[in-house]
Structures are given as structure tokens and as C-alpha cells.
Amino acid sequence: MPTQARPLDEAELLHRTALLAQAFRPAAPVDRRGLFSGRGEQIGELFSVAAQAGQHAVVYGERGVGKTSLAAVVAELLAGSKILTARTNCDASDDFTTVWRKALGELVVHSTAQTVGFAGETTREIRPASLLLGTGPVAPHDVVRALETVTHGGELALFVDEFDRLRDAEARTLFADVVKTLSDRLVRATVVLVGVADSVGDLIREHRSVERALVQVRMPRMSRAELAEIATRGIAAAQMTIRPAAVDRVTALSQGLPHYTHLLTQLAGQAALAERRADVDVPDVEAAVERAIERAAHSVSEAYYRAAGEIRRRHVLLACALADEDEFGFFSPAQVEARVSRVGGRLDAEALAGELDALAAGDEAVLQRGGPGGGRYRFANPLVQPYVVMRGLADGVVKTRDLR
Ligand SMILES: Nc1ncnc2c1ncn2[C@@H]1O[C@H](COP(=O)(O)OP(=O)(O)OP(=O)(O)O)[C@@H](O)[C@H]1O
Ligand SMILES: [Mg+2]
Known part of the structure; x- marks a missing residue:
């Protein structure tokens, strides 16, 4: 039998309660490397796509497997290596024009203007890159031209999430055209399309014509080991510990879906803290199951x-x-x-x-x-x-x- 630890005092309890709340994200994508586990293969693929001129990517998989989190963390990592990044979401009301206005609205272009006068001073102007698209409906060549301007100063990686929600079939065809042209002209912009799908063909019917330019990054459900990492890391961040059997129970119940790993581990942690313990065990996970049912969407x-x-x-x-x-x-x-x-x-x-x-x-x-x-x-x-x-x-x- 393990020795019984001293019950946590009030201050220790409050501190851990706060840490536990920060360490798990059942309801939102992870956007920080520190909260992100596994997916080494997919990160590697996206990095190599970004590094190769003319390559773009599609990230696809079931709902809730962690696509947005992957995009967010890769964007963060790329930004860390001085690559300009932007992320945008599609919704059912979007068409080709509105998506690109939103996407380029996330970026700015710097221009310098010479002012008249002695010193010949220059002023720097900052404008949203969406202005490069003009005012009317946007065509693929407008997008390519705008991206050529934006990438004048360096590389760009652009993530278009929830691509499956783009109902407009024509818009998807036009996206394929953009990818093809960017690739042919070796523009230093990488486009990453992200969406719920079982295959790339479900997202872009024209994918065969852009096959060589579009790298397929498949997101399977997470492995037990990856899920275990989410649980143990989060618990450690909360200055608590968790028994291997409790981790096992959580990852078995999660069925490859990280949402449940976050939810169950957080609730199990709360159950332990409610008894002034910093060590999470199987009965805490059992209590968490009851709470998780009540809290289900x-x-x-x-x-x-x-x-x-x-x-x-x-x-x-x-x-x-x-x-x-x-x-x-x-x-x-x-x-x-x-x-x-x-x-x-x-x-x-x-x-x-x-x-x-x-x-x-x-x-x-x-x-x-x-x-x-x-x-x-x-x-x-x-x-x-x-x-x-x-x-x-x-x-x-x-x-x-x-x-x-
Ligand atoms: N690699 C990871 N490490 C830790 N937590 C993760 C990871 N991937 C996803 N999560 C967590 O799993 C949940 C679902 O993640 P996310 O929203 O990224 O999935 P998604 O595939 O984009 O979902 P949807 O299909 O609904 O858009 C979130 O709670 C998120 O915090
Ligand atoms: Mg998502």
C-alpha cells in the first residue's frame, strides 16, 4: 500500500485547482506547444511542406481528432522560425471571395512612400493585405497576385480551417486553381486546407489535377500513448501525480478522441482535490465519468x-x-x-x-x-x-x- 500523503492545506489546494483549470482544454483547440502532445509525424509533414516551394497541404480526418490544434501549433512553430502565418475559418455562408478577404485581412503589407522635402524622408504605411484584392468579386489570379506581394518580404503559411463547411462547390474548385497556380509560379506562400473528411477527394473534388502540389496529411484518432501524454503532462503541470492505472482508464474511455482525455483527467483531478489529495487514482476517474456524463454537450x-x-x-x-x-x-x-x-x-x-x-x-x-x-x-x-x-x-x- 502506498503511504498516505498529508492532506493539502487551503493554499496548496487553491493553487492546484487553478493550475488544473489551465492545464486542460476540453472545450477548445490547443494553441500552445506546452499543452500539445504527440502528432510528431503530422508536424514533420507540415514542416517539410512549408519548406518546399510549390508544395501545399490538406489536413483531414474525423471530427474532433485535433486538426485545428495541429494547425495552431504548427503555425506557432513556423512563426517562431520567422515565417509569416495566418489562420482563417470557413463557414457555410462563405464563398471564394469572402474566404480570401478574411484570410488576407489577417495579414498586413508594408509600403514605403517618399515624402517631398529636403530630407527626402520616407513614411511607412501599413495596410491590411485584403486591400490588395480590390473591391469586386475575387478570382484566383487576384489571390495569387496578392500573395506574391505579401511574400515579397519573406515566406508565408496560410491555414484555411473548416474547409468542409465551405458549401460553395465552385469556391472549392477555385481553391484548387489557386494551389495549382501558386505551385507553378513558385510563390513563397504555403496554403494548408484543414477539414473534416475521410479523404482529400471529399474536400476537393479536383484534387487529382493538383495531386503533386497538394500533400495529404491524414489525422487518425490519437494513440493510447499520445493520449496518455496529454493526461500525465497536464497533471504534472498542475503539480499533481496520477497512477498508471488511472491513466489507462482515461485513455481507454477516450477512444482516440483527445476531448475526453482533457475532460476526464481534469474532472478526475478535481475529484482528488476535493479530498485534498494531489494523487489521482482510478476511483477519481470513476467519479469523473459520472460528472462527464452530466457535462456532456x-x-x-x-x-x-x-x-x-x-x-x-x-x-x-x-x-x-x-x-x-x-x-x-x-x-x-x-x-x-x-x-x-x-x-x-x-x-x-x-x-x-x-x-x-x-x-x-x-x-x-x-x-x-x-x-x-x-x-x-x-x-x-x-x-x-x-x-x-x-x-x-x-x-x-x-x-x-x-x-x-
Ligand atoms: N495534440 C493534442 N494534444 C493535446 N490536446 C489536443 C491535441 N489535439 C487536440 N487536442 C484537444 O482535443 C480537442 C479537440 O481538438 P480540436 O478542436 O483541435 O479538433 P478538431 O479536429 O479541429 O475538431 P473539429 O473537427 O470539431 O474542428 C480539444 O479539446 C483540444 O484541446
Ligand atoms: Mg477544428
Whole structure:
């Protein structure tokens, strides 16, 4: 048995409570290197793209896997090596013109003007780079010309996030044109498109014509080791410790989604502090699960209640959440079948197929059919998957040995 540590006094408790709040970011992308874990491969790829003239990149993956955080941290690192950076987001109302006005609005151009007079003084003028685009609708060559001006003084890396939300199909084609022209003319600007997608083709249909210029950076779910790093680093930053078994529990429950690692570790830390301890153990994670269910986003709990109406369907949903998924979240009916009996359900393959179909039917369906050959399923919102497992645990239907 470990020796019982002295309970924290009031000042120590307050200090750690504050640190714990800063160390975890369940609700927002990480934008500092200090809070960011893993993803060495993707950082390396983006660095080499930025270093090579004529190369651009697409970062794509499931919702919530950490795409924006990667973009933010790479932008920070590039800025540290004297590369000009800008980040912008697309939304459903954007078109090609509005995205580029926003993107270039993040940058400034310096110009010098000679003033008349004896001394021949010069004045420096600073203007937003979006003025380079003129006032009318923007065409790809306007963008390229503006970027040539902006990169006159050095290199530029421009991140366009939430590219999947750009509904305007023509705008996406025009983006491909920009990439192609920037690449052909070796402009020192690197464009990085970021969005939710299973393949680059989902984001840019014309990607074949720009294939050589556009490097594909795929973001899989995070590994257990990467998630463990988030948990241990954050806890250390809060001047606390965490048992390996507690880290294990958190990373198993997170299912590759860093949001849950932040949330569960932070809540487990709070549970330990509530008992004046600086050491986080498995029961603290169990307490965190209860709190995490209460704190789940409305959209997540709604999706659960809509889907899990009757008991049989709840068993199927749980079995889905426990099935071994691939890097894109897909699992097969056979994997679900193997799990159904473990959560107390009884179904033959045919009945199961019917249940899965029902869960994947309609606009607001909790499951999505797809994957290689189209015969697999996944959670339409990945964040619902760990939620379902945690509900199962809290309801006593899932045993911890059923967690992966
Ligand atoms: N490498 C990382 N290290 C630590 N925390 C991370 C990392 N990547 C992501 N996170 C955390 O995971 C959560 C989701 O990250 P992020 O918003 O970057 O994902 P996303 O893929 O952009 O999501 P969306 O698809 O919704 O835009 C955030 O709480 C963020 O703090
Ligand atoms: Mg994002």
C-alpha cells in the first residue's frame, strides 16, 4: 500500500485547482506547444511542406481528432522560425471571395512612400493585405497576385480551417486553381486546407489535377500513448501525480478522441482535490465519468436519447460503442455482434442488421453507414461513442474489463 500523503492545506489546494483549470482544454483547440502532445509525424509533414516551394497541404480526418490544434501549433512553430502565418475559418455562408478577404485581412503589407522635402524622408504605411484584392468579386489570379506581394518580404503559411463547411462547390474548385497556380509560379506562400473528411477527394473534388502540389496529411484518432501524454503532462503541470492505472482508464474511455482525455483527467483531478489529495487514482476517474456524463454537450446527450429509446436498441448502441473501430471510426456488424452478448443483449445476425439499419436511418441518425465497401458503420458524431460507453459504465451494464 502506498503511504498516505498529508492532506493539502487551503493554499496548496487553491493553487492546484487553478493550475488544473489551465492545464486542460476540453472545450477548445490547443494553441500552445506546452499543452500539445504527440502528432510528431503530422508536424514533420507540415514542416517539410512549408519548406518546399510549390508544395501545399490538406489536413483531414474525423471530427474532433485535433486538426485545428495541429494547425495552431504548427503555425506557432513556423512563426517562431520567422515565417509569416495566418489562420482563417470557413463557414457555410462563405464563398471564394469572402474566404480570401478574411484570410488576407489577417495579414498586413508594408509600403514605403517618399515624402517631398529636403530630407527626402520616407513614411511607412501599413495596410491590411485584403486591400490588395480590390473591391469586386475575387478570382484566383487576384489571390495569387496578392500573395506574391505579401511574400515579397519573406515566406508565408496560410491555414484555411473548416474547409468542409465551405458549401460553395465552385469556391472549392477555385481553391484548387489557386494551389495549382501558386505551385507553378513558385510563390513563397504555403496554403494548408484543414477539414473534416475521410479523404482529400471529399474536400476537393479536383484534387487529382493538383495531386503533386497538394500533400495529404491524414489525422487518425490519437494513440493510447499520445493520449496518455496529454493526461500525465497536464497533471504534472498542475503539480499533481496520477497512477498508471488511472491513466489507462482515461485513455481507454477516450477512444482516440483527445476531448475526453482533457475532460476526464481534469474532472478526475478535481475529484482528488476535493479530498485534498494531489494523487489521482482510478476511483477519481470513476467519479469523473459520472460528472462527464452530466457535462456532456447537449448535442451528444440528445443523440443518445434519440437513439437509445428501447432496451434492445440501447444494447446494440452500446455494443457499437465498444466494437473495435478502425482509424476512421468504422466498425463491422460482426464486431458489433461479438459485443452484444457482453452487454446483456441477445440478437441473431439478421435482427442485428435490422437494428443497425434503424440506427443509421434518417437525417439525425446516430450511426452512419460507410467505410470500405459501404458495409460498415460508425457514429455520425464521434463524440457520442465514448459517451455511450460511459453511460453503460454508469448504468452498470458495461464492466471495466469490457473496455479496450
Ligand atoms: N495534440 C493534442 N494534444 C493535446 N490536446 C489536443 C491535441 N489535439 C487536440 N487536442 C484537444 O482535443 C480537442 C479537440 O481538438 P480540436 O478542436 O483541435 O479538433 P478538431 O479536429 O479541429 O475538431 P473539429 O473537427 O470539431 O474542428 C480539444 O479539446 C483540444 O484541446
Ligand atoms: Mg477544428
